[in-house]
Amino acid sequence: MDITVNILLTIATAATPLLIAAIGELVVERSGVLNLGVEGMMIMGAVGGFGAGYLTGSPWIGLLAAIAMGALFSLLFAVMTLSLATNQVATGLSLTLLGLGLSGMMGTSFVGQPGERLPNLYIPGVTEIPVVGKLLFGQDPIFYISIALTAAVMWFLFKTRTGLTLRSIGDSHASAHALGIHVIRYRYLSVIFGGACAGLAGGHLSLVYTPQWVENMTAGRGWIALALVVFASWRPWRVLAGAYIFGAVWIGQLHAQAFGIPVPSQMLSSLPYLATVVVLVLISRNKRLTMMNTPASLGQPFVPDR
Amino acid sequence: MMRLELVKRPQRSPLFSALSPFIAFALTIIAGAIMFALLGVNPLTAFRIYFIEPISQVWQLHELAIKAAPLILIAVGLSVCYKANIWNIGAEGQFIFGAIFGSGIPVLFPQFEGPLVLPLMLLLGMVGGAAYAAIPALLKTRFNTNEILTSLMLVYVAQLFLDWLVRGPWRDPQGHGFPQTIQFGDSAVLPELMPDAGRANWGFVFALVAAVLIWILMSRMLKGFEVRVLGSSPRAGRFAGFRLSRMVFFAFLLSGALAGLAGISEVSGAIGQLQPVISPGYGFTAIIVAFLGRLNPLGIIAAGLVLALTYLGGEAVQSALGISDKVARVFQGMLLFFVLGCDTLIHYRIRLIGLALTKQEAAAKLDAAPKLKEAR
Incomplete structure (x- = not known):
């Protein structure tokens, strides 16, 4: 029983960064912007979170720094693609490349240093309840944020007027503009929200998952988060499900390596990436369904004319 | 405001x-x-060390050519993709598979020598890169799968596969346990251009030739026109009878083959054996080269040299300024x-x-x- 609980806990820990980054990107893409810089914003959040936590000794300040770092970094993307109408694919790629380089440079002095870890929730008496106690009341704070965030985004996108406006911009920025909606402003806020989420996801890696700084520690999670959004057909609850499936794959291969299964460890390590490809193939096979689900203005630059 | x-x-x-x-x-x-x-x-000191000192002697220019060769080779292929609005960002993986395919000959048949070895290796390198690039192309055309994500995911898979090869089946038994293959025999090493002056090898010539050929293709031939039409307006392309799915394969196979050629040239010329890591991110940096060169093969030659200099400068400031x-x-x-x-x-x-x-x-x-x- 204890082993099951522990495995479930590690799956949740592996799924949380994927979930947060993907939920953020989902909002961005719903507004019609494709930001391929998730990996870069995530690694910036990781280095910023670790650095602030390490320097101040407070993982909570680290958490805030991670969010701020992701948001700030995404602003760069927003200015380029929204104000200067650059190609979103290329700009997102360059955001990732710049983030990987910049984080490596900023983190040189952090390598090998012990980091601060965010403490798990602990409610005396409640957390000790067998099985459910630890699962529901004994996880790290970002886990709870991730669940709350998913619920909040679901509510926002589908139950509020602003959410409806945001989705309409994603489907047709020209019509939204004609209705007097400030397309660029909405998109700026969406991109920054996505950046804050990616930063938080990176902070989870360096403040909870493995509280240390390792170069390229995101290991493609930002890209997997992007794939998750496609997999989820731009629906928040499916992102949640997808993140946990991928968390399970990630943890499963680690456990398999630990058990010494007679398969090369590299093959197991490549499973999450291969699974991403397979899942993408399965989900996008139906061309009409994909077209129906994809925000229609996704990736197209918008320059308002008067 | x-x-x-x-x-x-x-x-x-x-x-x-x-x-x-x-x-x-x-x-x-x-x-x-x-x-x-x-x-x-001091920025002036840093710039002198970064941009000027690494290219102030002849042998250093050779080092520049070594770094520029893979960048140019990969980037001219990518420029065709991007012109066609097809987003292959997995060149790093295609580079690795080209290196693996081409290295098969010297690693598995070390006793096979002679003038045939090198051409065969280069050919296999191109086949390997193209074959690996065919996967995202196939998934895109057959299953409508986003090529950005699949080609990128396959980079991680390729890196892990190479890691497994050089630690497992292809490891040099006399290598004292180091994760690397045997040193390639003499006939499997890409010759240097001017051995007296520096280390630059034929890879740089391949890069220049590829750039000129792709320039001719893009500016003087119907295929180049087809690429541009499909890239700027797929609808117009369809009316002209151009098929997008065929273009996806063309662009991916071409860029994959060039990345594969870059991979085998790098391994056979600059490194001399397979190692767990054979590229400082050439496949990704080449994306920058392609854009800096304005997706024009001749511009890419210049851009490749500039980006190669950023690598050399990075090494220089690390050793000089810490x-x-x-x-x-x-x-x-x-x-x-x-x-x-x-x-x-x-x-x-x-x-x-x-x-x-x-x-x-x-x-x-x-x-x-x-x-x-x-x-x-």
């Missing part, structure tokens, strides 16, 4: 088309100076950012305006509006 406003030009500006890479480079230098100052280094060589990646990233930003100037004029318009301005705008529409 001020804000930016983009005004569409009636035609693309040839002036900014030519100038934008240079403006971008100048802006990168300025941003770089600020960065060095923040790191507590700054992380990641500074190279930062320079590369900034350069791409500025290039993309400056490209906006080709299609738009940028105006800074106050939020409140005066009456005359508003009137002038109303006047100009229909003209703009006509122009479009």
Whole structure:
């Protein structure tokens, strides 16, 4: 029983960064912007979170720094693609490349240093309840944020007027503009929200998952988060499900390596990436369904004319 | 309060088309100076060490050519993809598979020698890169799968596969346990161009030839026209009888083959054996090279040399000033950012305006509006 609980806990820990980054990107893409810089914003959040936590000794300040770092970094993307109408694919790629380089440079002095870890929730008496106690009341704070965030985004996108406006911009920025909606402003806020989420996801890696700084520690999670959004057909609850499936794959291969299964460890390590490809193939096979689900203005630059 | 406003030009500006890479480079230098100052280094000293000292002697120019060769080879292939609006960002993986396929001969048949070895290796390298690139192409055309994500995911798979090969079945039994294959025999090593002057090998010549060939293809042949039409307007392309799915395969196989050729040239020329890591991110840096070169094969040659210099400069400042060589990646990233930003100037004029318009301005705008529409 204890082993099951522990495995479930590690799956949740592996799924949380994927979930947060993907939920953020989902909002961005719903507004019609494709930001391929998730990996870069995530690694910036990781280095910023670790650095602030390490320097101040407070993982909570680290958490805030991670969010701020992701948001700030995404602003760069927003200015380029929204104000200067650059190609979103290329700009997102360059955001990732710049983030990987910049984080490596900023983190040189952090390598090998012990980091601060965010403490798990602990409610005396409640957390000790067998099985459910630890699962529901004994996880790290970002886990709870991730669940709350998913619920909040679901509510926002589908139950509020602003959410409806945001989705309409994603489907047709020209019509939204004609209705007097400030397309660029909405998109700026969406991109920054996505950046804050990616930063938080990176902070989870360096403040909870493995509280240390390792170069390229995101290991493609930002890209997997992007794939998750496609997999989820731009629906928040499916992102949640997808993140946990991928968390399970990630943890499963680690456990398999630990058990010494007679398969090369590299093959197991490549499973999450291969699974991403397979899942993408399965989900996008139906061309009409994909077209129906994809925000229609996704990736197209918008320059308002008067 | 001020804000930016983009005004569409009636035609693309040839002036900014030519100038934008240079403006971008100048802006990168300025941003770089600020960065060095923040790191507590005199920017002038840093720039001398970064951009001038690494190319002040002949043998160093050879090192530059070694670094530029894979960048140019990969980038000219990618430029065809990007012109066609097909996003292959997995060149790093295709590079690795080219290296693996080509290395099969010297590793598995070390006793096979003679003048046939090298051409066969290079051919296999191209086949390997193209085959690996065929996967995202097939998934895109057959299953409508986003090629950006699949090609990128396959990079991780390729890196892990190479890691397994050189630690497992292909490891040199006499290598004292080091994760590497045997040293390639003499007939499997790409010869140096001028052995007396420096280490540059034939890979650089391949890169130049490939750039010229692709330039001819893109500017003088029907296929190049097809690429451009499908890239800028798939609908128009369909009416002209061009098939998008065939173009996806063409672009992926071509860029994969060139990345594979770069991979086997690098392993056979510069390294001499397979190792767990054979590329400092050439496949990704080549994306920057492609854009900096304005997706024009001849521009890519120049851009490849510039980006190669950022690698050498990064190593130089690391040894001379103790700054992380990641500074190279930062320079590369900034350069791409500025290039993309400056490209906006080709299609738009940028105006800074106050939020409140005066009456005359508003009137002038109303006047100009229909003209703009006509122009479009």
